[in-house]
Amino acid sequence: MHTGSWMIPPVRLAGDIPQDGFGEVVWQLSHRWRVTHRLAVLPVAAAAGSLAHIDEKSAPTMEFQPVTPDLDIPNVSLSEFVFGGLSEDEAGQVAVIHDATDTRLTFGQVRDHAMAFATWLAGQGIGPGDVVTLVLPNSPEFITAFQGIVRSGAAASAASIAYQVRETAHVLKVAGAGRVVTEVGNLAKVLDAATRVGLTPGDIIVAGPGGREAAIAGGHTAYDDVLATPADPPTLDIDPATHVAALPMSMGYTGLPKAVELSHRNIIANVLQFPVYCEPIPPGSRLLGVVPMSHGYGITALANFGLRRRFPVLTMPAFSPVPFLDLVRTHRPTVLFIVPGIASFLANDPSVDTVDWSCADLAISGASSMDPAVAEALVDRIGCDLVCGWGMTEMSPIASFRPRWRTDIDQTVVGMPVPNVRTRVVDPATGQDVVVPETGESAPGEMWCTGDSVMLRFHNEPEATARMLDADGWLHTGDLVTVDREGCMRIVGRCKELxxxxxxxxxxxxxxxxxxxxxxxxxxxxxxxxxxxxxxxxxxxxxxxxxxxxxxxxxxxxxxxxxxxxxxxxxxxxxxxxxxxxxxxxxxxxxxxxxxxxx
The missing domain is CATH 3.30.300.30 (ANL, C-terminal domain)
Incomplete structure (x- = not known):
């Protein structure tokens, strides 16, 4: 901690100042960050006139704020948020395109499939307090099943199709799954994993091509038969702020992967938050969905954002160069959701030059740091804008972006907090906020976040929750960053086992x-x-x-x-x-x- 006199630049006071007693003074240094100083004994009004003589034992905190205003988060269920107000014209438009199985679904069909699945689940006694796990590749079935689970009031969990039996069984166990939705290619693995945790063949629902035949042969349930259920889901009476919608997996600070409880409000907030720094994303945009929907990034960006904004999503079971480029040639996506590995392919692979990229307007990259040389090469080669950000499953998951219009900021940073998120940078050794210099970047500190997208807790893991989420609602991310006076952060390391x-x-x-x-x-x-x-x-x-x-x-x-x-x-x-x-x-x-x- 910096000791002695602690000087701050010219400021303006934000809000009313308490006149006496214990309190909190907030000085607004810019629209991007603020300093909060908790005073133990000095009346606040007196303190406000004595900024150069603050007791060195007091603990200043510096909160970095978004560069745009906060958003109003509607107090509705995720299903109402995604499908509410769907017009007849919109219902007839294509929502999901999956060339791997030559499948097209309209927005109306996605809604109807979700409602049919929710109705079937309710008929099976599955609803609030229950969990259904998806072991599916990116596909129309993932999207409709996810939305159906959420509409039923149950929570949707997901296991990566890359997992082997042991890992899949771990997801089923920690999430407490009562049903599993999978497809033929993963059925043998899922059956083994389900048996290990006490589920039966009848608890497995098989979707996709060949699903009905496999279900009949193995004593499972066919997803196609489930979708024949007349759609009449029961009324869902929940508090969106506290009711769990999804249980994606994350490590937390240490130990084995854990199920993260994300509420309906958490996901809704993030669907609204992250595009703000990516706009304009105009009507008629088409999203290329390569990032796994079993990952928080895919859940928000592909399984919800596209539906909410009425953007068609082009899905791929997994990234593969030839099908990826074929999708671009055929369907002309305007927004690419990618990770740095795909960015490197786009920047360097000769086959990329065989495609006309004039359709591409924006690439959004997350999940890990971007090499600045790769970022520059991608933008030059494809001719689209690139926005890089930072997030974690516990943040639903996107927490910061380099705003699209801030081309003066290089791609090695993870940007500023998105609306409705506040961040701090805290020295892990002292527990006090790092000092931010007038120019340049601060010393490293742990990024802390708070806001509408912060998880509820780790599922059935109170000790792990307490380790990462403090009593004041600050999520201790475990990522070490430096920060400048604009609140622009750069990842430099981590203080968690990951x-x-x-x-x-x-x-x-x-x-x-x-x-x-x-x-x-x-x-x-x-x-x-x-x-x-x-x-x-x-x-x-x-x-x-x-x-x-x-x-x-x-x-x-x-x-x-x-x-x-x-x-x-x-x-x-x-x-x-x-x-x-x-x-x-x-x-x-x-x-x-x-x-x-x-x-």
Missing amino acids: IKSRGLQISPAEIEAVLREHPAVADAAVYPVAIAGSPGDEAPYALIQLKPGVTAKPFDFIRHVGSELAKYKQLKSVVFVDSIPRDTAGQIRRDELAGWASR
Whole structure:
């Protein structure tokens, strides 16, 4: 903390000032940030006239505010927000295009499918307090099933199709799923995972091509038959601010992946918040949806934003260069939702030049940091605007963007808080806000966020919730940033246990648990190593302590992890050590792992 006299630049007072007693003074330094100073003994009115002599023991906080006004968040259910006011003309327009199965759905069909599924779920006794998990690729079925679950009053959970049986079972268990929706390509895995957590074949709903045949053969339910249910869902009487709509997965600060409780209001807020810094996105825009809908980014941007704004969404089961470029040629998307890995493809791959990109107006990138050289090359090559942002599942997920009109700000920053979000940058060592210089950027601190899109809690994880969400509603993100006086933030590191690979989270604890199950392993620790030439991307490396008298090869453990976890979680290197560094409480000293490996 800066001690002694604490000077602030010329200011204007915002709001009424309490005249006596304990209180809070807020000085508005610009429309982008404010300083809050809590005073323990000095009457506030007196303090306001003595700004140069603030007690060094008091604790100033600096909140960074959006560059645009806050938004009014409607107090309605997510279904009412998405489908309410759908006109007859809009209902007949195409909402989802899925070339992989040659499927087209109109907005009216998406609504009707969702209402039919909600009605069927209600008939099965599924509603508020229940959970249905989706194990589906990006598809029309994902969108309609998600909306149907939410309309029923249940919560929609999702597991990545990249997950193997172990990971899928973990999602089902921590979310408390009572039903699972999947498709033929993932059915065997889902059946194994469901059995592990006590679900039956009858609890599995099979969607997509071949779904009815597979359902009949395996004693499951066919999604196509479910959609034949006459749509008459029961009235939904909920508080949108507290009722859980979705349970996407996230690591939190440490440990295994957790289910994040997002309310109807959380998602509605984010659907309204994030486009503000991306506008104009005019009527008639077409969205290319490559980011996984099982991820918070996909849930907000693709499964809800497009429906709300009546924009057709072009879906792909997974990114693949040839189908991706074919979609652009055929359907001429105007807005591309991407991640830095796809940005690199667009910036560098020769095949990109075979496409006419005059349709593309805007690319929106998130999930991990963007290489500035890649950003510049993408914009030059495709000729569209690029907006990069930052978010996390616990923020529903988008919390900050570099505004589209601020071309003076480089793409290496994650921008300013979106409307209805406030941020602080706090020194993890002292718990006090970092000092922001007149020019340049501050020292690193942990980004804290508060606002309408902050999660309710981790599902059935009170200790993890308390670790990340404080009593005043500030979410401690675990990301280290620097910040300037405009509130523009740059990610410089993290203070939580997390590995990021192509925007996807990897839990060191999850890989460690798999390694410790190997009969040759006495102890193990996993840590991130940056991937050269791919800014923001990391790979998991492992230290392994073998049991006495055991011999093994590193590949034995790489293969072992590969048999249990998704491909993007695979170990890239294994080093054998005599012991794993731990503190007196038995916790791994993670800041020492990289150095331990080179001993």
